[in-house]
Amino acid sequence: MPHAELLRILIVDDEPLARNRLREILVDIAIQFPTEVVGEAGNGIAALEFLRDHAVDVMLADIRMPGMDGIELAGHLGAFPAPPAIIFTTAYDNYAVQAFDLNAVDYLLKPVRAQRLLTALQKAHAAPPANHELLASLGRAVRGGGRTHLCCHERGRLLLVPVGEVLYFKADLKYVTARTVDREYLLDESLTHLESEYAERFIRLHRAVLVARTALAGFEKAAGDDAEAYGWALLRGVPEKLPVSRRQWVPAKAVMAG
Amino acid sequence: MASIGHFPATHPLPDWRNFGVMLRVLLGVNVMALAAALIQVPEPSGWVPRYVEMAALVEPLLLLALGLLAAVRDLLRRMPLGLGQLAVVMLVGGLAFAQNLFWQSLGFSDSGNALRPALLAVAASVVLLGYFELRARAFSPAQAEARLAALNARIRPHFLFNSLNAVLSLIRARPQQAEAALESLSDLFRAAMRDPGEMISLADEIALGEQYFELERLRLGERLAVDWQIGSVSLNLPIPPLMLQPLLENAVYHGIEPSPEGGTIRISIEQRGDELWIAIANPATGAQQHASGNHIAIANIRERLALYYDLEARLEIEAGEQSYEVRIILPCRTPNS
Numbered sequence: 001m002p003h004a005e006l007l008r009i010l011i012v013d014d015e016p017l018a019r020n021r022l023r024e025i026l027v028d029i030a031i032q033f034p035t036e037v038v039g040e041a042g043n044g045i046a047a048l049e050f051l052r053d054h055a056v057d058v059m060l061a062d063i064r065m066p067g068m069d070g071i072e073l074a075g076h077l078g079a080f081p082a083p084p085a086i087i088f089t090t091a092y093d094n095y096a097v098q099a100f101d102l103n104a105v106d107y108l109l110k111p112v113r114a115q116r117l118l119t120a121l122q123k124a125h126a127a128p129p130a131n132h133e134l135l136a137s138l139g140r141a142v143r144g145g146g147r148t149h150l151c152c153h154e155r156g157r158l159l160l161v162p163v164g165e166v167l168y169f170k171a172d173l174k175y176v177t178a179r180t181v182d183r184e185y186l187l188d189e190s191l192t193h194l195e196s197e198y199a200e201r202f203i204r205l206h207r208a209v210l211v212a213r214t215a216l217a218g219f220e221k222a223a224g225d226d227a228e229a230y231g232w233a234l235l236r237g238v239p240e241k242l243p244v245s246r247r248q249w250v251p252a253k254a255v256m257a258g
Numbered sequence: 259m260a261s262i263g264h265f266p267a268t269h270p271l272p273d274w275r276n277f278g279v280m281l282r283v284l285l286g287v288n289v290m291a292l293a294a295a296l297i298q299v300p301e302p303s304g305w306v307p308r309y310v311e312m313a314a315l316v317e318p319l320l321l322l323a324l325g326l327l328a329a330v331r332d333l334l335r336r337m338p339l340g341l342g343q344l345a346v347v348m349l350v351g352g353l354a355f356a357q358n359l360f361w362q363s364l365g366f367s368d369s370g371n372a373l374r375p376a377l378l379a380v381a382a383s384v385v386l387l388g389y390f391e392l393r394a395r396a397f398s399p400a401q402a403e404a405r406l407a408a409l410n411a412r413i414r415p416h417f418l419f420n421s422l423n424a425v426l427s428l429i430r431a432r433p434q435q436a437e438a439a440l441e442s443l444s445d446l447f448r449a450a451m452r453d454p455g456e457m458i459s460l461a462d463e464i465a466l467g468e469q470y471f472e473l474e475r476l477r478l479g480e481r482l483a484v485d486w487q488i489g490s491v492s493l494n495l496p497i498p499p500l501m502l503q504p505l506l507e508n509a510v511y512h513g514i515e516p517s518p519e520g521g522t523i524r525i526s527i528e529q530r531g532d533e534l535w536i537a538i539a540n541p542a543t544g545a546q547q548h549a550s551g552n553h554i555a556i557a558n559i560r561e562r563l564a565l566y567y568d569l570e571a572r573l574e575i576e577a578g579e580q581s582y583e584v585r586i587i588l589p590c591r592t593p594n595s
Contacts, residue, residue: 042518
């Protein structure tokens with residue numbers, strides 16, 4: 001980063017007063033460490049949208065935010081060619097703070113002291129890349145489940161796919177596709193990983209298919225000896241049928257019944 | 259104001275007017291009668307008839323004794339403990355004796371000696387008094403007080419630090435608002451640190467809830483809407499402190515904060531018959547209201563309700579697709595009036 005330029009900062013917090021407070025102390029330390037607040041965002045989704053079109057050096061991100069929290073936001077940063085360094089802020093998340101200490105991740109406790117902010121910003125240049133294992137376990141602790149969104153690159157653009165809208169995941173040779181009512185997205189994910197992350201929401205129908213429990217509309221037996229599938233699952237909202245393997249036939253039907 | 263020494267569960271001589279105490283006595287005596295039937299009759303076919311036979315003798319005595327004890331409860335409690343217990347035992351024994359003489363005079367009972375039922379009644383009442391004393395010791399005032407204090411002091415740290423952060427942010431631009439917020443914060447903490455044995459009026463608890471929402475509104479702005487519906491109810495009604503506030507905090511934490519658009523928390527307080535109904539509903543956000551934090555808060559309130567009211571108060575939860583509602587139902591009176 002060129003030293004002549006100011007450090008560009010994005011403040012991410014759902015509380016306007018908390019964002020305001022960070023702005024104030026950034027002004028207070030401007031003599032020692034001049035910075036420029038290039039934007040504010042109310043949650044992770046808004047922050048990612050901002051990052052699409054703006055260059056940012058450091059992001060100050062709250063851990064708990066509605067829509068998309070700071071932990072998940074950090075996990076999606078890898079999708080950018082030059083991701084900003086991230087410094088977490090939190091009022092009280094004991095579990096996260098302990099994990100940050102162990103893994104040398106920088107964080108600030110709210111209310112934030114100007115001196116602490118200064119030290120964190122001075123170190124922020126050399127922020128190590130996010131540790132995905134750590135973020136996944138913190139995510140489970142903070143929001144009690146998997147990520148709320150998945151990343152999809154399309155012609156150089158970053159798209160966010162809300163997991164709540166996904167009807168099924170299907171693995172092809174190289175990619176996993178996520179299907180929503182409107183369209184399909186190509187993801188850079190593995191089916192096994194998705195299955196364990198969203199065990200409550202999706203069930204496996206077939207070696208290559210995970211379906212949202214709520215999307216299941218019915219089942220039909222395959223005619224004759226179909227090598228590809230033992231039966232087919234019908235879905236709400238989309239016309240296509242999904243193959244069900246012999247092994248998953250009974251558990252899948254049990255989900256519908258329950 | 260009731261002091262902590264007068265929680266129904268903490269006095270070695272039970273509160274004979276409390277529904278929970280009556281239920282325990284009824285159950286205890288009937289279990290003893292059942293056991294006696296099992297001991298007396300060897301073959302299974304005779305157990306039930308024998309029990310019914312015994313119940314016919316025991317039940318009228320039991321109800322009469324409970325009624326009498328309820329009538330003289332305050333008198334008994336003014337006596338020294340040992341004397342009070344002795345009085346209860348004598349009262350029950352005497353009643354049994356008198357009842358047996360009465361049956362005999364009508365020709366229902368043939369066991370000539372009225373001393374036997376009296377002694378059995380004395381034995382049963384000694385066992386039950388022993389049980390109540392042990393139970394009271396388990397809830398001993400010091401222990402109960404420490405527990406209540408711990409339960410009361412559970413204002414989420416998350417809320418405290420976020421509020422302080424919001425106040426800091428106000429100080430330069432809007433100092434008056436910052437002052438008001440700090441005053442509210444100190445009121446909330448004063449309430450949390452108050453002697454947990456003291457009851458407070460419903461009006462005070464509602465005012466505290468409003469102050470809490472003022473603070474949350476600083477942080478959450480328009481995302482937080484609150485709808486109070488207070489029906490015809492006496493605002494002077496004494497209730498245990500901090501029953502409402504932890505539930506309001508839960509509603510904000512689970513129902514409003516996880517949602518970018520926010521939502522409305524509805525609180526309705528009304529009197530139904532001689533019960534006070536307090537219901538708090540928040541939108542269901544899908545964010546784990548089953549999470550452990552929420553469970554702890556609910557369990558704490560249940561425990562406190564049991565300490566203050568034994569079985570006469572209850573807490574109900576209705577978790578729907580759209581909303582999550584917690585209801586507290588209390589008797590409309592001081593615990594010991």
